[in-house]
Amino acid sequence: MKRRLLASMALLSATLGLSNVSEASDHADGLKTALDMTADISDLYAFTSPSDASKLVLVMNVHMLATRISRFSDRVSYNFRIRQVESVRTLKPVPGGEHLLACTFKGGSIFDTTQDATCVLDGRDTLTFRTNDERAAPRSGMKAFAGLRADTWFLSIPQTQKVINFKKPEPGAHSNSLAGMNVLSLIVEVDSNKVGGSLIAVTAETVRK
Amino acid sequence: MSTSRVLLGAVLSLVMSTYGCASEEEPVEDELQQTEDNLSFGYKGRVDHAGVVESTTMMLKSFTELDAYNRQDPFNINPALHAEAFRANFIGYDGIDGVTDWTPANLSLWVTRMSTGNYLVVDLSKSCAFGKPSYLDIEREQMFGTPHTTCGGRTPSEDALDVTYNLLIRGKPEKAADIGDGVDELHKAASPTFPYLAGPN
Numbered sequence: 233m234k235r236r237l238l239a240s241m242a243l244l245s246a247t248l249g250l251s252n253v254s255e256a257s258d259h260a261d262g263l264k265t266a267l268d269m270t271a272d273i274s275d276l277y278a279f280t281s282p283s284d285a286s287k288l289v290l291v292m293n294v295h296m297l298a299t300r301i302s303r304f305s306d307r308v309s310y311n312f313r314i315r316q317v318e319s320v321r322t323l324k325p326v327p328g329g330e331h332l333l334a335c336t337f338k339g340g341s342i343f344d345t346t347q348d349a350t351c352v353l354d355g356r357d358t359l360t361f362r363t364n365d366e367r368a369a370p371r372s373g374m375k376a377f378a379g380l381r382a383d384t385w386f387l388s389i390p391q392t393q394k395v396i397n398f399k400k401p402e403p404g405a406h407s408n409s410l411a412g413m414n415v416l417s418l419i420v421e422v423d424s425n426k427v428g429g430s431l432i433a434v435t436a437e438t439v440r441k
Numbered sequence: 442m443s444t445s446r447v448l449l450g451a452v453l454s455l456v457m458s459t460y461g462c463a464s465e466e467e468p469v470e471d472e473l474q475q476t477e478d479n480l481s482f483g484y485k486g487r488v489d490h491a492g493v494v495e496s497t498t499m500m501l502k503s504f505t506e507l508d509a510y511n512r513q514d515p516f517n518i519n520p521a522l523h524a525e526a527f528r529a530n531f532i533g534y535d536g537i538d539g540v541t542d543w544t545p546a547n548l549s550l551w552v553t554r555m556s557t558g559n560y561l562v563v564d565l566s567k568s569c570a571f572g573k574p575s576y577l578d579i580e581r582e583q584m585f586g587t588p589h590t591t592c593g594g595r596t597p598s599e600d601a602l603d604v605t606y607n608l609l610i611r612g613k614p615e616k617a618a619d620i621g622d623g624v625d626e627l628h629k630a631a632s633p634t635f636p637y638l639a640g641p642n
Contacts, residue, residue, distance in 0.1 A: 264488060264508045271488035278561045278594040279569040282633040288565060289637065291597065292491070300641065308488070315516060315560075323554070323562055323583055325516050366636055377636035382629040384597045384638055391622040395606060396499055398533045406623030414641045421635065430566040431579075434594070435515040435559060437490040 269295045270305035271438040274415055275385055278434040281421060288424045290333065292436040293415040298380055302416055303345050304337035304363070309439045310418050311335070317431040325433035331426070335418055337363070337378070349378050351420055359420075373423035381417040383410050490515035492559035494576070494601045499609065500555055501526055515559040524556040534609035538620075542612035547584050551608075563594035571633040572598035577614035584614070597631035597638060600624075
């Protein structure tokens with residue numbers, strides 16, 4: 233609770249322009265995202281599944297101050313976008329043939345946060361599931377989970393503030409400033425062969441409808 | 442934007458942190474939906490994007506540029522808007538240890554990368570060692586010619602901030618013992634099995 237209060241105060245400071253926004257990954261990175269937290273992406277992860285290398289795992293975390301009654305916005309499209317990469321030499325995403333995995337949510341209330349979620353890949357393959365269900369059935373080569381999770385970002389904010397101010401961080405162990413915080417996570421496994429060749433570029437975006 | 446409007450937004454943001462988002466089913470939900478509309482000031486379009494860790498909060502960090510950066514297509518960012526801020530910050534970070542580590546070529550490479558796009562690069566032909574170093578492994582090959590051995594991308598549990606510190610201060614995207622924030626692991630460990638992320642606190 234204390235950490236949440238401190239984080240809230242930091243967010244207030246950020247929104248009031250009293251500090252240089254959050255120093256955490258992508259949390260509250262700007263006035264608009266600090267206010268519009270259901271659309272504020274805090275982290276993106278992309279990796280091949282440890283148990284099945286033919287699956288690509290995509291994770292988008294939003295809402296850095298999520299609680300047990302927080303929900304995804306029903307007015308935001310949570311998108312993963314994937315492009316082929318030209319070569320290791322340039323690492324440039326190739327514009328043509330982009331893949332879009334768009335996820336939307338509806339329903340839920342402060343009394344029952346369960347929402348109906350829909351993820352659509354390239355406008356064709358559709359997966360529907362309920363939030364907070366770790367055993368939601370896979371479909372169309374996709375499996376997904378969406379709901380409250382522990383924040384996966386860990387850092388010492390005081391040390392990061394030093395670096396941001398172009399000062400060397402202090403050596404030794406420091407405490408995780410985000411311990412105890414939660415986020416809303418959207419986690420989707422998709423068949424890798426549906427999103428292209430070997431080298432890909434992945435980004436996440438939130439688009440308010 | 443007036444101070445009163447910013448204050449209103451800040452207070453409403455805390456309300457949102459408690460109540461989440463909107464639905465159309467109950468009167469109280471309509472009020473919350475209205476709150477969400479107020480917070481977004483009626484804005485429609487891209488709110489945020491994410492790819493490289495600390496792309497905005499450390500690498501760009503110019504408060505006046507952050508919203509403009511976030512609104513752009515993460516695969517097609519206008520370099521004219523942010524390249525100078527990225528360059529100035531990279532040079533500033535490089536000077537932290539008193540040594541100029543960034544080569545002009547790699548500095549130019551990263552200024553171009555971050556001012557034109559925000560994305561992770563993943564090699565689907567390689568397995569990801571969950572929780573082991575892989576973040577920016579492919580970029581390391583691009584910068585130094587050392588072949589990448591992992592899938593790149595980013596896995597939960599990996600200490601991507603220390604990698605970022607070393608990229609910025611030493612010009613090398615790798616974790617090192619003497620440059621870091623002193624926090625090396627998650628409060629609640631991630632799992633190598635679906636859904637990977639630990640349950641809530």
